[in-house]
Amino acid sequence: MKKKFETLAVRTRTKKTHEREHSTPLYLTSSFTFDNAEHMRAAFADEVEANIYSRFSNPGVKEFEEKMALLEGTEAAYATATGMAAVFASFMAFLKAGDHILSARAIFGSTHAMLTKYLPKWGIEYSYFDGDNTKDIEKLIRKNTKMLFIESPSNPGLEIFDLEALGKLAKKHQLIYNVDNCFATPYLQQPVKYGADLITHSATKFIDGQGRVLGGVVCGRKELIKEIYLFCRNTGPAMAPFNAWVLSKSLETLAVRMDRHSENAMTLAKHLSQHKEIEKVNYPFLPSHAQYETAKKQMKAGGGVVTFVVKGGYERAKKFMDALEMLSLSANLGDTRSIATHPASSTHAKLSEEERKAAGITAGLIRISVGLEHIDDVIADIENALKKSL
Numbered sequence: 001m002k003k004k005f006e007t008l009a010v011r012t013r014t015k016k017t018h019e020r021e022h023s024t025p026l027y028l029t030s031s032f033t034f035d036n037a038e039h040m041r042a043a044f045a046d047e048v049e050a051n052i053y054s055r056f057s058n059p060g061v062k063e064f065e066e067k068m069a070l071l072e073g074t075e076a077a078y079a080t081a082t083g084m085a086a087v088f089a090s091f092m093a094f095l096k097a098g099d100h101i102l103s104a105r106a107i108f109g110s111t112h113a114m115l116t117k118y119l120p121k122w123g124i125e126y127s128y129f130d131g132d133n134t135k136d137i138e139k140l141i142r143k144n145t146k147m148l149f150i151e152s153p154s155n156p157g158l159e160i161f162d163l164e165a166l167g168k169l170a171k172k173h174q175l176i177y178n179v180d181n182c183f184a185t186p187y188l189q190q191p192v193k194y195g196a197d198l199i200t201h202s203a204t205k206f207i208d209g210q211g212r213v214l215g216g217v218v219c220g221r222k223e224l225i226k227e228i229y230l231f232c233r234n235t236g237p238a239m240a241p242f243n244a245w246v247l248s249k250s251l252e253t254l255a256v257r258m259d260r261h262s263e264n265a266m267t268l269a270k271h272l273s274q275h276k277e278i279e280k281v282n283y284p285f286l287p288s289h290a291q292y293e294t295a296k297k298q299m300k301a302g303g304g305v306v307t308f309v310v311k312g313g314y315e316r317a318k319k320f321m322d323a324l325e326m327l328s329l330s331a332n333l334g335d336t337r338s339i340a341t342h343p344a345s346s347t348h349a350k351l352s353e354e355e356r357k358a359a360g361i362t363a364g365l366i367r368i369s370v371g372l373e374h375i376d377d378v379i380a381d382i383e384n385a386l387k388k389s390l
């Protein structure tokens with residue numbers, strides 16, 4: 001019988017060494033040795049499986065990649081130093097000058113910078129679409145469109161895109177369907193089921209889940225991941241062995257953490273939606289979410305991020321942030337510790353008012369990454385800060 005998600009996350013590991021250790025050791029080595037010149041020749045010729053150099057592969061990194069591939073349900077995976085390195089590789093391994101990429105507007109800030117600032121410099125065009133009406137999106141497909149990119153749920157707007165409908169569209173037009181699955185993780189949603197060709201992740205977020213290391217990964221079919229591997233092997237954004245060791249351990253607890261993150265976030269979202277100091281609460285599993293039905297269809301639970309708009313705009317939101325006693329003020333998310341961010345004054349401060357509006361970021365928007373503290377204490381801190389900031 002095929003093993004289940006939780007079991008694969010715990011039991012997948014590299015071969016034990018002669019020491020028969022229970023937990024995978026850390027392979028802190030930059031390179032590997034060979035029995036003789038012939039062995040070395042065969043390794044470089046890809047005739048035997050062998051580690052050569054840790055920029056190419058490392059046993060601990062391979063363990064993390066193998067787990068990620070199993071959890072996402074793909075044939076292969078390649079791990080990178082950061083989530084941005086994974087997104088960058090997923091673009092650059094397949095796009096060339098003259099190509100066009102079609103992307104949702106609701107994407108991570110640095111991905112937006114990549115599409116608008118860097119890709120055009122190298123002759124790669126982009127277009128954005130808003131919402132997930134496939135007819136409108138289809139109109140934007142050109143002869144030279146090569147890739148369809150989305151994030152669902154999106155950061156920080158928590159927009160949900162219909163993975164199945166977009167998968168069909170990508171297939172019809174033979175586009176590489178690239179999904180940033182960072183917010184959901186493979187535990188809550190598996191884009192491959194809907195035809196995703198590439199699944200990118202920032203492992204820095206819920207995959208580590210404890211705010212310690214940076215990492216990224218791209219999952220997909222063997223032949224696509226080979227291209228990612230070759231691109232990264234030659235350009236250098238390899239995952240550090242130490243980070244891989246931490247992240248592979250983290251995956252062992254991903255399922256239980258995501259269950260609790262989602263349960264806590266749902267409780268907070270419900271609580272805040274009845275609050276008189278709050279204009280709007282946004283959470284994929286609240287029936288008031290615009291894509292609630294789609295979220296329910298493709299996700300196991302709503303995930304660990306809730307956003308809300310506090311009454312009183314920019315100033316009130318800043319006062320609210322200052323009045324928090326326990327929640328951390330940080331740009332990160334997906335940590336055991338609950339985190340509050342005010343995008344308009346921090347992560348998205350450099351955007352024009354118009355760009356912020358298009359990204360769904362209003363002056364009073366607060367993003368909460370709901371952690372693993374007792375939810376009563378998280379709610380109490382938020383309640384107290386709402387009162388104090390009046």
Ligand SMILES: *Cc1c(COP(=O)(O)O)cnc(C)c1O
Pocket residue numbers: 082083084085087108151155180182183201202203204205214215216
């Ligand atoms: C954080 C994030 C990234 C970038 O990941 P890093 O590990 O910080 O480089 C990409 N996509 C999404 C959705 C993110 O939240």
